[in-house]
Structure formats: C-alpha cells, structure tokens
Amino acid sequence: MIKNVDPRTKLASVICISTLAIIFQNPLILMAVLFAGVFLAKIFGANLLMLIKRIRHILFLFIVIIFIQSLFVKTGTVLIGFENIRILTSEGLIRGIGYLMRILIILISGAILSTCDMRKLIQGLIQMKLPYDIAFMTSLGIKFLPLFVEEIKDTMIAIQLRGIDINQLSLRERLEIVSYLFTPIIAGTLNKSKKLSLSVECRGFRAYDRRTSITKLKMSFTDYLMISSSLLFSVGLIMIDKILV
Template sequence: MGVRLTVKMINLDPRAKIVIVLCLSTLAVFFNTPGSLLIVLIITLLLLQIFQVKYISLIYKFRRLLPVLLVLLFVQSAFTGHGQVLIAFGDVHILTTGGVSSAGCVLLRMLILFGSAMIIATSNSRDYVLALVQLKIPYEIAFMVLIALRFLPIFIQEANDTLIAMQLRGVDIKKVAWGKKIKYFTYIFSPLVSNVLIKANQLAISMEARGFRVYPRRTYLRVLKYNLLDYLITILSLSLTLAVLTLSIVR
C-alpha cells in the first residue's frame, strides 16, 4: 500500500508538484510563529517521506547556517525589543524571547522552502519544460529554465575544480587574508563567466543546426496528462492552503 502510494506520488504530474511546492512556500512565508511553521515543516517532511526524498542530509547541511542564526538572534533581540528579556546588559537587550522566536522562524521557514523545493527534484527536468509549455509559457523560456537547471551543477563543479587548481599551485585558502581572498575569488569568477558565454554560444549553434525555431510551432515526443490523482492533489492543496490562510486572516 505504502509502496504503491509512493510510486503514484512520484509519478504525479509536475504541475501538481509545482502546486504543492507553491502552497507550502506560501504558508512558510505567511506564518510568523514557530508553532505554525513547525506544523508546516512536519507536513513538508511527511511529503518528502512519501516522495522518498532523503531529507536528513538537508537538515544536516543547515548546521552551516547556525552562525547566521545566532547573529540574527542577537540583532533581533537588541533592536526589535519585543518579548520577555532573558539576558540584558544595562539597557541593551542581549537576548529576548522575541529574538529567539524570530531566529527560530527564519530557520523553520528556510527548512520548509528548501524541503518543498526538493519535491521538484522527484521529476525529470525535461518534464518541467513540458509542464511549463502546457501552462502556456513560451517554449524558449521553459527551455532556458531547463538549461539553467542542467548547467548549474556543472558550473558549481567547474568553480570547485578551479579552487582546487589554485590551491595546488600554492594558495592556502584558509590562511589567506580577506583582501587577497577576494582577489582569488575573482579568479574563480572570470573563467566561470567566460565558460558560460562559450557554452551558451556553442549550445545556440548546436540548437540552430538542429532546427530550433525554424517553424513557429513544435511537436513533442511526450505530452503530460493530468489524471484524477493530479486533480485531487491540486484541489486538496489549494483548498487547504486557502482555508488555512482565510482562517488565519479572519482570526
């Protein structure tokens, strides 16, 4: 039963997945209390579990965000001044319950946004182009989105390789002063921009050589079909989100 549900959910139409992600993101942006955001996060994690996405590594990666959250915690406590004061230095509030709540909200919100975005990764990027085209978005724009998604990991890898090459030629990046570090980062940036332009040019030539935009219309090897489960999920997601938002506003 569980396996069948997982298979059905993974095979959902990409448009239905986009709706789920939009609903979760809307709720994450709308809610402003740790309690309500925690409920949205639990729903997101349950969905990730159903979609068989390994989300533990995502949570683990968020440890890098902890210094930023700590800064936020003290900034919010010192400047917004709401909530009960937990630690104070003279008249300056070092830590308040309001600050703790704000920092918690930022963490939960980011977890929901990144977690919900992981649902997108359960479909082939090619299917999202079809989904966008069937949502009447021009093919050129949809294709650009696909290309950006496809090339992003390659560019990250290239930047990483350049950084390694630099270190192997004597740069100890951890010991370098900030001024020099910025200079070295420009060294990573310039080949990356150049490579993007070269690849874009090569891709454009290759696409035109294969008849891209020769005719105003194009046919597709596969056409996405919205089935009953897709309709159900879409209606359920939208109606639940609208109901929760309406209730929150009315209250």
C-alpha cells in the same frame, strides 16, 4: 512514497508551501507548514538526508543570521540584556525561529522539485501554456546550475594544485582567492551559452511557430487528489491563522 506523480502536482504543492511560508508570521503555523513540507518531500521521494548533508557547512550562517535578526527586534520580554540595553528579546527569538522555518521550507521545496525529471517539468510548464522559449530557458538555467558547482570545484582544485593552502592564508588573501572563482564561472557560462545558442540555431530552434512533443503529460486521480489536498491545507491554515490573530 507515491510514484509517477505529475510534475505539475509537485509544482502546485511547492507553490502552496512556499507561499504559506512567506505570508505567515506565527512560528507555530510555520512549523505546521514545515511538517507538511517534510511529509510532501517524503511521499514524493525527496532525499532529505542529502539535503542536510549539503547544507551542513552553511548551517552556522543561518544561525548567525537568525541571531542578528533577533538582535534588531526590541519588543517582547528581555531574555538577554544589561541594565537598559536589550540584546535578545522573546519577540526577536520568535522572529528568528520563524526565519529559520522559512529557509527550511524553501530548501525542502527545492528538494521536492529536484525529484522531478527536468524534461517532464518543462513539459508540464508548456502544457500550463507557458511560452516554449521561456520554458526552454528555464530548463537551460536548471542545467547550468550543476555546471557552476563543477566550475567552482575545478577552480578550487587548480588553485590548490599550485601549492596554495587556502586554510593558511589570511582573511584578506582568502577573499582575494574567492574573487578568482568568478572569472572561470562568468567566462565558462558565456562560452557555453554562445556555443549552445549556435548549436540550437543550427538545429532549427524557433524555425516554426508550432512545436510538437513526443512527451505528453497526463494527470491521474492521485494528482488531482494531491493538488486539492494542498489547496485545502493552504486555505485551512490561512483560516486558522486569521482566527489566531
């Protein structure tokens, strides 16, 4: 694990692997990108076990989407079918696997970014000449995400404490319950945003055009090396893909 990596380095690596995940179709190349993502996550100290734990409940959803996606591809050798009806083809399966790889790469990218200190990440964006207002909004957006999760958890607890066993409800009633989750989230977000905007205005936000910052990021040799490696890896894979095509 490499410590004290500049957030801009992590951002550059994430941009590389997520862009590659979108442009490639070949599952073998996508697998190489996935391995690169896992390697990067490891050296940046991302907790992949935690990621697996978090997504285990929705894994079945990915598998269903992959299966549905593969059903609509009719080219390739028939793997499952009845007489003239093609249910699953080799091409469909390959596309489905490719889709799964892309999802995993995007999730790993998120795990890499989650290792960044958010304040430093925003400072990185500012030093990359991103306007402060937009950088500040990004940081707020990131801070609001765990609040949404908290709000959903609280609402589910409040619903169950009224004696409602969600597992015993019909599908229609469960969907109705889901609709109840939105009110506290929307109301809570609006309320918090309003209070927050008042608070920052009171503290003189945007009072002056120029801002100074106590935090200054500085790239080290390792950072430059990692950014160049990521770029070289990306260019290399693009060339291999072109040769394979």
